[in-house]
Amino acid sequence: MKLSKELTTLTFVLLTLFCSAQNNKQQHFEPGALWPDNNGVHINAHGGGLMEFEGTYYWYGQHMIEGKAGNRAMVGVHVYSSNDLYNWKDEGIALRVSNDPESPIVKGCIIERPKVIFNKKTGKFVMWFHHELKGMGYSAAKTGLAVADSPTGPFQYIHSVNPNAGQWPLNFTAEQKQMSFPKELKSWSEEWLEAVAGGLFVHRDFGKGQMARDMTLFVDDDGKAYHIHASEENLTLHISELTDEYTAFTNRYVAVLPAGHNEAPAIFKKDGKYYLIASDCTGWAPNAARSFVADQIFGPWESLGNPCRGTEEQMNTTFDSQSTYIVENPKKAGEFIFMGDRWMPENAIDGRYIWLPIMFENDKPVIHWQEKWQLN
Known part of the structure; x- marks a missing residue:
């Protein structure tokens, strides 16, 4: 009888703890709020992207530290896993920076906007990221490659490149390929913008390879993968095709929205059309x-035009955020979620996440502010 009472008490305690744990689980999105992981620590995956693999989502992003210096890569790329997009488990550092001063990814370099895709052909997880060399500011404008056998890593750094060296964009005319430009052009003048649109920076970087800063990855329905990045001093987006292994460029690329001054690209496909959301610089x-x-x-x-709807301030600041990725809603096929970062440059680790549903009005993607919302 005594044992039965003890078992009853133990069962009650376990049920109470289970219910408490369930009640503590996040069941909605709250844009801009602190977002604790399974350890109760604010998620540290800034400028990130998601990858779904075998029913689990993986969130990769920049691991920031406190203070202004936190925007440099002092730790590496953090990864979290989730089965519902609300609650995230800390899976550790997927790509760790090096202590070797000769390594391109030495501690203190810049690693931004990491994105990961799975290659069915090779069985490898492929990461690309915006990479700047330590002590060189943003002048290198490279894209870095790392691969792994597991979605949580560890990822092995391969190299960093300026893509498409010695190749013209597919949408360049014969006239553009032959153009020459005055050596002295005043930045932001009408003549300078015309020269940029005509291929000024493509010509400048033709031999060494093009600039690649803010970036994302996209895998199309046919399995072809694309690397989309801000190029030409952030004035023009480039969309570049990757090889079948996703680990190199095929040299087939286009210059998109020349001289448009776009960065932070995020892309999705709906009903056979491609949609892109980006920001000014x-x-x-x-x-x-x-x-x-x-x-x-x-x-x-x-x-x-501007996809945001709301007050003038909300529309002019993208709800005080910048785009980083777009993921399909797992509860509603054909609907999508905008992922943005609310940067905190004075204390980088405190950056927040703005996730909002993308709706369509008059065949245009629109984003409305919501204090709280759920997938369904």
Whole structure:
């Protein structure tokens, strides 16, 4: 009888703890709020992207530290896992920076916007990221490659490159390939912008390879993968095709929205059309988002305007955030979630996440602010 009472008491305690744990689980999104992981620590995966593999989502992002220096890569790329997108388990550091001063990814370099895709052909998880060499500011403008056998890593760093060396964009005309430009052009003048649109920086970087800063990855329905990045001093987006292994460039690429000054690209496909959301270039300060649509991944791309809806301030600052990735809603096929970062340059580790549903109005993607929302 005594044993029975003890078992009853133990069962009650376990049920109480289970119910408490369930009640403590996050069951909605709260944009801009602290977002604790399974350890109760604010998620540290900034400028990130998601990958779904065998029913589990993996969130990769920059691991920030406290203070202004936190925007440099002092730790590496953090990864979290989730089965519901609300609650995330800390899976550790997927790609760790090196202590070797000769390594390109030595501690103190810049690693931003890591994205990971799975290659069914090779069985490898492939990571690309914006990479700047230590002590060189943002002048290197390279993209880094790392691969792993597991979605949580460890990822092995391969190299960093300036893509498409010695290759012209597919949408360049014969005239553009032969153009020459005055040596002295005043930045932001009408003549300078015309020269940029004509291929000024493509010509400049033709031999060494093009610049690649803010970036994302996209795998199309046919399995082809694309590397989309801000190039030409952040003035033009480039969409570059990757090889079948996803680990190199095929040298097939296009210059998109020349001289448009777009960065932070995020892309998705709906009903056979490609949609792109990007931002202006204002450093860590937020600005108004832009949206675009195309019938083919290589374009041409048509502007759809600012996708944000709300107050003037909300629309002019993308809800005080900047785009980083777009993921399909697992509860509603054909609907998508905008992922943005609310940067905190004075204390990088405190950066917040702005996840909001993307809706369609008059065949245009629109984003409305919501204090709290759920997938269904």
